[in-house]
Amino acid sequence: MQEKLRILKLKKARLWSDIESLAEVNDSTYLQFGKTQAEIMKLEKEIVRQSENPLDENN
Numbered sequence: 001m002q003e004k005l006r007i008l009k010l011k012k013a014r015l016w017s018d019i020e021s022l023a024e025v026n027d028s029t030y031l032q033f034g035k036t037q038a039e040i041m042k043l044e045k046e047i048v049r050q051s052e053n054p055l056d057e058n059n
Helices: 002-021 027-052 054-058
Strands: none
Touching: 002 027, 027 054
């Protein structure tokens, strides 16, 4: 899960770099950026939940 989070954060950084460097940004780029951010937030929440309840995996 940590590896997936790292990959998503790299994707987000690349998208942001594209957004900053382009004079005109396609709406789909903003959509991808937002979707990636939502995936990151969802994964981070899952990681926190697992770390708070490590015994839940065995139930």
